[in-house]
Amino acid sequence: MMSPGPINGEHPxxxxPIRSARIVGDDGEESVVATVYCPLKERSATVPECxxxxxxxxxxxxxxARTTSVVCHSGPASRGEERADPPRGVGGPVNPEMPxxxxxxxxxxxxxxxITVDAISALLVRHGISGMPVVDAEGRPIGMVSRADVLRAAQERGDTGESERLTLRRDEVPPLDMDQGFHVVEPVKTTARDIMTPVVxxxxxxxxxxxxxxxxxxxGIHRLPVTSDDGKVVGILSSLDVLRWLGRCCGYLIPVARKRA
Known part of the structure; x- marks a missing residue:
């Protein structure tokens, strides 16, 4: 498809691209927040706003690429603004001021x-990632959890998980007939809050x-939450993202990041 040029004297x-932040709760439910970065306003906007x-x-x-983008007459390129249908070639000036x-x-x-550590582990494997932000009810980052955090928690937990004692009311019948001196316990669930690195x-x-x-x-960190004006997570920057950008600027053919199956 040809790249659109000026229309009726307007700017090219x-x-x-529309970005999406998926927030997974302890019940496994996902909520998705979609935003677009406006280079003119230098902030995120919702699709209806665009x-x-x-x-x-x-x-x-x-x-x-299986991506959806907002196409608009946004004026001259601003600090590395993307154009519709960019050229297939690679190489170009390295612009460290690009947002x-x-x-x-x-x-x-x-x-x-x-969310539990077991659920975090499943998400890391499913999405082929090594870490993710931990967010509050408003979608603002409060910590980062990584594969290393999950492995460390598993090592500290060992084969036997911690337990907490249950107190039964008199009108409740114990699930098992137990001799005197025994009591009912249930495993303590380790959560993201327990193992995360607080976001600083x-x-x-x-x-x-x-x-x-x-x-x-x-x-000395490998990933960085990227936030909008309201402090909500709209993306994540990894050391690989920076290296991938630099390699392309230097003329190397580097494909988009692929998720593991």
Whole structure:
């Protein structure tokens, strides 16, 4: 498909991918928050908000990449703004001022602090990721949980899980006939809140790659929650995202990140 050019003297049409943040609760239910980064306002916007803007042109679905984008007349390129149907070639000037919204992982999986370690482990395997943000009821990051945290919790727990004693009322019948001195216990469930690393490092989506890379190197971290104006998670930046961006700028053919089956 040909790249759209100026229409009736307007600016070239730009394409902005729709991002999704999936928040998984302790009951296994998922809620999805979809947003679009507006380079003119330098903040996230909802799809209905984009559709009501006078610059809105259409919604575009890329069957090959399986992504949906908002197409709009957003004016001249701003700090690395994406254009519709970019050229297939690679290479170009390295722009460290490009906003994180352009290179971060747009489909991010988040969990609530009450979710169990077993559920976290299943999510890591299912989505082929090594870590995820832990968010509060408003979708704001309060911690990060990684594969290393899960393995550490399993090692500390060992073969026998911790238990807590149950107190039965007199009118309740014990499930088993037990001799004197025995009591009923149930395993204590280890949750994300118990093993997560409290979030002390996060960045706004309009922050530059230069700032994020420097902060990640200084703090010695591999992933960084990316937030919008209201503090909610809209993406996640990993060290691989930065390396992938740099490799493409240097002219190497690097495919999009693939999720493991």
């Amino acid at each position: 049409i730009a394409r902005h 559709e009501s803007c006078h610059r809105f042109h259409a919604l575009h679905f890329d069957a090959a 994180l919204a352009n290179i971060m992982t747009r489909d991010v999986v988040c969990v609530r602090p009450e 490092v996060q960045m706004h989506e309009s922050a530059s790659i230069r700032q994020a890379a420097s902060l990640m190197a200084y703090e």
